[in-house]
Amino acid sequence: MRARTDVIINFSTGAVGVPAEERVAHIRDLKPEMAALNMGSMNYAIYSEKKKAFYHDHVFANPFSDIQLFLETMKSAGVRPEMECFDAGHIGNTRPLIDMGVLDAPYQFSLIMGVLGGIPGTTRHLVDQVDSLPQGSHWQVIGIGLNQWPLVAAAIAMGGNVRVGLEDNFYVEQGRMAKSNGDLVEKACRMAHDLGREVASATEARAQLGISPSPRRGEGRGEGQAKQ
Amino acid sequence: MTEVKAELVGSVWKITSQPGDQVAEEAVLLILESMKMEIEVTAPRAGTVKEIRVKEKDVVKEGQVLVVLE
Numbered sequence: 026m027r028a029r030t031d032v033i034i035n036f037s038t039g040a041v042g043v044p045a046e047e048r049v050a051h052i053r054d055l056k057p058e059m060a061a062l063n064m065g066s067m068n069y070a071i072y073s074e075k076k077k078a079f080y081h082d083h084v085f086a087n088p089f090s091d092i093q094l095f096l097e098t099m100k101s102a103g104v105r106p107e108m109e110c111f112d113a114g115h116i117g118n119t120r121p122l123i124d125m126g127v128l129d130a131p132y133q134f135s136l137i138m139g140v141l142g143g144i145p146g147t148t149r150h151l152v153d154q155v156d157s158l159p160q161g162s163h164w165q166v167i168g169i170g171l172n173q174w175p176l177v178a179a180a181i182a183m184g185g186n187v188r189v190g191l192e193d194n195f196y197v198e199q200g201r202m203a204k205s206n207g208d209l210v211e212k213a214c215r216m217a218h219d220l221g222r223e224v225a226s227a228t229e230a231r232a233q234l235g236i237s238p239s240p241r242r243g244e245g246r247g248e249g250q251a252k253q
Numbered sequence: 254m255t256e257v258k259a260e261l262v263g264s265v266w267k268i269t270s271q272p273g274d275q276v277a278e279e280a281v282l283l284i285l286e287s288m289k290m291e292i293e294v295t296a297p298r299a300g301t302v303k304e305i306r307v308k309e310k311d312v313v314k315e316g317q318v319l320v321v322l323e
Contacts (some may be wrong), residue, residue, distance in 0.1 A: 071288050190262050202312055
């Protein structure tokens, strides 16, 4: 992939019930440019109103000891942490880490909204989350389910960045499922253009986020996988 | 014959069985991804996989038949 494109490669580290060492091992080995860092613990559930039942009812555990391990691993590998905040308190969890010197600027936040157990996916909550960020942070919104589109619109209007994809939402609009990630990306681009924003190329995004302009060709053991 | 259906909207992340497999009750037939989670679809009873009606990366609707057991 690195030979073909200069997209920013970002790996997930999130998993329920998997030891922290295992969740971060591929970051140490493959050294992507960015990796997800879950910034706090929460209930993580899916609920069916139709069946009046939970499909999944887990605790997504991310204690500070794990966050520190992930951060130290990313720092030594030269990987930018993409701080995933599913709830209001998760942003505040950066404060002690900044104070300790394990988390350095520039700060990269993903505001994930609409997971049951986390912050609701409303514009009002998005404004509050953005207001809570450390000065000068880069941020994107990740709306879960059909909440995604109003949040995309709000983030574009607020000058933020957006993430869309089948991992988060299956619908282009109510009742119409996306055939691929491309359908969702196309709609997000259209919304940005309609609101007078431009969509950055991978090269431009690297410059804006302060990430090395050249992909890390030749580093790591194998091919990367674009994620998030 | 038993139809194994999707309990929620998702994308097919990995198919872990194939036609002809003898499976035990609760055996994982495939894994869906939904709401950022991997969700195992398991056999409701022991049997033989007769048909798999989806392929990896397909987006499936709630109630859609994924696998047929006999």
